[in-house]
Amino acid sequence: xxxxxxxxxxxxxxxxxxxxxxxxxxxxxxxxxxxxxxxxxxxxxxxxxxxxxxxxxxxxxxxxxxxxxxxxxxxxxxxxxxxxxxxxxxxxxxxxxxxxxxxxxxxxxxxxxxxxxxxxxxxxxxxxxxxxxxxxxxxxxxxxxxxxxxxxxxxxxxxxxxxxxxxxxxxxxxxxxxxxxxxxxxxxxxxxxxxxxxxxxxxxxxxxxxxxxxxxxxxxxxxxxxxxxxxxxxxxxxxxx
Amino acid sequence: xxxxxxxxxxxxxxxxxxxxxxxxxxxxxxxxxxxxxxxxxxxxxxxxxxxxxxxxxxxxxxxxxxxxxxxxxxxxxxxxxxxxxxxxxxxxxxxxxxxxxxxxxxxxxxxxxxxxxxxxxxxxxxxxxxxxxxxxxxxxxxxxxxxxxxxxxxxxxxxxxxxxxxxxxxxxxxxxxxxxxxxxxxxxxxxxxxxxxxxxxxxxxxxxxxxxxxxxxxxxxxxxxxxxxxxxxxxxxxxxxxxxxxxxxxxxxxxxxxxxxxxxxxxxxxxxxxxxxxxxxxxxxx
Amino acid sequence: xxxxxxxxxxxxxxxxxxxxxxxxxxxxxxxxxxxxxxxxxxxxxxxxxxxxxxxxxxxxxxxxxxxxxxxxxxxxxxxxxxxxxxxxxxxxxxxxxxxxxxxxxxxxxxxxxxxxxxxxxxxxxxxxxxxxxxxxxxxxxxxxxxxxxxxxxxxxxxxxxxxxxxxxxxxxxxxxxxxxxxxxxxxxxxxxxxxxxxxxxxxxxxxxxxxxxxxxxxxxxxxxxxxxxxxxxxxxxxxxxxxxxxxxxxxxxxxxxxxxxxxxxxxxxxxxxxxxxxxxxxxxxxxx
Numbered sequence: 183x184x185x186x187x188x189x190x191x192x193x194x195x196x197x198x199x200x201x202x203x204x205x206x207x208x209x210x211x212x213x214x215x216x217x218x219x220x221x222x223x224x225x226x227x228x229x230x231x232x233x234x235x236x237x238x239x240x241x242x243x244x245x246x247x248x249x250x251x252x253x254x255x256x257x258x259x260x261x262x263x264x265x266x267x268x269x270x271x272x273x274x275x276x277x278x279x280x281x282x283x284x285x286x287x288x289x290x291x292x293x294x295x296x297x298x299x300x301x302x303x304x305x306x307x308x309x310x311x312x313x314x315x316x317x318x319x320x321x322x323x324x325x326x327x328x329x330x331x332x333x334x335x336x337x338x339x340x341x342x343x344x345x346x347x348x349x350x351x352x353x354x355x356x357x358x359x360x361x362x363x364x365x366x367x368x369x370x371x372x373x374x375x376x377x378x379x380x381x382x383x384x385x386x387x388x389x390x391x392x393x394x395x396x397x398x399x400x401x402x403x404x405x406x407x408x409x410x411x412x413x414x415x416x417x418x419x420x421x422x423x
Numbered sequence: 424x425x426x427x428x429x430x431x432x433x434x435x436x437x438x439x440x441x442x443x444x445x446x447x448x449x450x451x452x453x454x455x456x457x458x459x460x461x462x463x464x465x466x467x468x469x470x471x472x473x474x475x476x477x478x479x480x481x482x483x484x485x486x487x488x489x490x491x492x493x494x495x496x497x498x499x500x501x502x503x504x505x506x507x508x509x510x511x512x513x514x515x516x517x518x519x520x521x522x523x524x525x526x527x528x529x530x531x532x533x534x535x536x537x538x539x540x541x542x543x544x545x546x547x548x549x550x551x552x553x554x555x556x557x558x559x560x561x562x563x564x565x566x567x568x569x570x571x572x573x574x575x576x577x578x579x580x581x582x583x584x585x586x587x588x589x590x591x592x593x594x595x596x597x598x599x600x601x602x603x604x605x606x607x608x609x610x611x612x613x614x615x616x617x618x619x620x621x622x623x624x625x626x627x628x629x630x631x632x633x634x635x636x637x638x639x640x641x642x643x644x645x646x647x648x649x650x651x652x653x654x655x656x657x658x659x660x661x662x663x664x665x666x667x668x669x670x671x672x673x674x675x676x677x678x679x680x681x682x683x684x685x686x687x688x689x690x691x692x693x694x695x696x697x698x699x700x701x702x703x704x705x706x707x708x709x
Numbered sequence: 710x711x712x713x714x715x716x717x718x719x720x721x722x723x724x725x726x727x728x729x730x731x732x733x734x735x736x737x738x739x740x741x742x743x744x745x746x747x748x749x750x751x752x753x754x755x756x757x758x759x760x761x762x763x764x765x766x767x768x769x770x771x772x773x774x775x776x777x778x779x780x781x782x783x784x785x786x787x788x789x790x791x792x793x794x795x796x797x798x799x800x801x802x803x804x805x806x807x808x809x810x811x812x813x814x815x816x817x818x819x820x821x822x823x824x825x826x827x828x829x830x831x832x833x834x835x836x837x838x839x840x841x842x843x844x845x846x847x848x849x850x851x852x853x854x855x856x857x858x859x860x861x862x863x864x865x866x867x868x869x870x871x872x873x874x875x876x877x878x879x880x881x882x883x884x885x886x887x888x889x890x891x892x893x894x895x896x897x898x899x900x901x902x903x904x905x906x907x908x909x910x911x912x913x914x915x916x917x918x919x920x921x922x923x924x925x926x927x928x929x930x931x932x933x934x935x936x937x938x939x940x941x942x943x944x945x946x947x948x949x950x951x952x953x954x955x956x957x958x959x960x961x962x963x964x965x966x967x968x969x970x971x972x973x974x975x976x977x978x979x980x981x982x983x984x985x986x987x988x989x990x991x992x993x994x995x996x997x
Contacts, residue, residue, distance in 0.1 A: 232882055260884040272875040274995060283872055286865045288884040293866040456794055504981060516740055516793050517997045521984050523927050528977035531970040643923060689809035692802040699791065699799055
């Protein structure tokens, strides 16, 4: 069973088809790159899977890996965790609070109970991403690179198996890129399934086990990274890029 | 009975239409709900009151002066309060809250200057003739109201379709950003639109003043009817505002046939809620 | 001295309302223009409960809380489907509709005639007749409101409110039941507002619909914004300033009509000034 399958997923935007009866499969515990020219539907796909958009028709299913020990102490756990192309943090809240919000028990009645362990857990995560000193700064005060790191921090804090990353490396300088690469590999080590939207083919080669290529809302090619990337149709789509 | 209700709907609908059209103009250029807009209409009425009763000017010059001054009022308020806020990228919600402040200030000033008693315009001018067609009665003012609404509508349609100014406005509506890039002076255009919108609102206030009279709190009512009509008709279309206004007036007047007259406001807001829930884009399907 | 006690009572009552409104406006970021209606529901619940059914204050209080709560659930769920400006419009709509009911359901509310003869509260035989004792009662409720809200805001629930204010869709994607949270905040805020209404009714012993129209909602909004969004102390400060300042006008010996209008101008100006020059209000933690 695959981590994520889509069946004939379609989405229109003002007359153009962003997704055109898209049928895809993503394997468990692999990092799959999602690439394609601008406007090919990558972010739209992620938005639909993460419920930020409704598809016009078609379906998708997220299967959780039974082999993985999921933390059953929390119900209402979303099946995915994601980052955004245009970084959506809670800017007027502290860096620490941004992480704590992911760690909280989402069950409504438990919202009225304070869990003191969470602050420590959150601080540990901030340590991992190197934002420990900024814990009490407002998220809006961080630099661009730090903001992207905080989004990664939120992903690390979540228990979800499916991770959706929308251009996490965009605008980062080389040192930070290495840090983010390291965290993405850690995710894979913990058995998560990662879908990574990225334009930098070098990064795709370094990180991804598999790659899916979209073009005009349709799937152009899909499979193991090196073989897929050398297919003529894929090269053709990118030469026009 | 039916004919009278229809006539009443036509009359009320015309006032609402003028408010809705003016509101639509202002909203589409400033992109926020200006809650003070209703008070602008009231200002128009009271200006004419001052000019005729206190300064003794004739009705026609007072009305013309009144309409122009109301337009100016609207622009001045926009310039003092809303332009600075827009400059610092304030959200439409912030602008809405600011407009609430403006609304209560204007209302209080009018109350101080004119007291909260009902004042009528043109009392010495004895209501004019009363007409009856097919067992429905209406006064001369009512006729003028209906004609005004339709004329204003036609006038605006012509301007927006056939003049250069109209083209600029349509470009602005499409995208303010692109319009600026293409070299359109968006600030000036917006000010013109607000002038026109406020002036038209003034017409509504003046007509109401001649028909049923003026009082400071009527601004809220006029505004609400204008907003409801605009939402029913769709915020982007003048024709929609017109349709929405007559539709609202009809539902109100047919509604109070069975209920008593005091529930009019509740009916209007009820209609608003229904449309917000089921048809937020308005009656016209794109 | 009596005058000071009177001012203190007014401040206590309106502070309960401001604190409640701040919860939904400042912390959760929902521009509610319907709170005057809940103020009225609280007042009418006491008035009708006492004059028609001869219930004592505290029983009527309880029933009033239930009524306000149920209504708030319905209205809260309804309003929760809208965002930002449309939320404001829709809440304006509900205020107007409820006001119409106060005005026109004359069988229950006596319409514009209002309901006179509301008695002071009585508990175990003690009647809060003197203004000083009534002040203590109001101050107690005010303190209670502050403490409850303060505690509430320290819980994860309080954190989610602020997150809703920022980006409710992202919060939703974390797995929170955002709709339920928003409605709960609205209900809590409405209940406190209703309690304030109850106290006011018992204090001035006569109520009529005009105290609960849309303009009042705007005043309440002003107090919270000026005092400071998302800070409980701000609401207290805002209430104190905006109650005392207009009272100062009285000392100028102005006729009450003029004073009322000047008060309105004051509120409007203060609101606009704040938004233009200090959008977080005096003590606020959040900029509009």
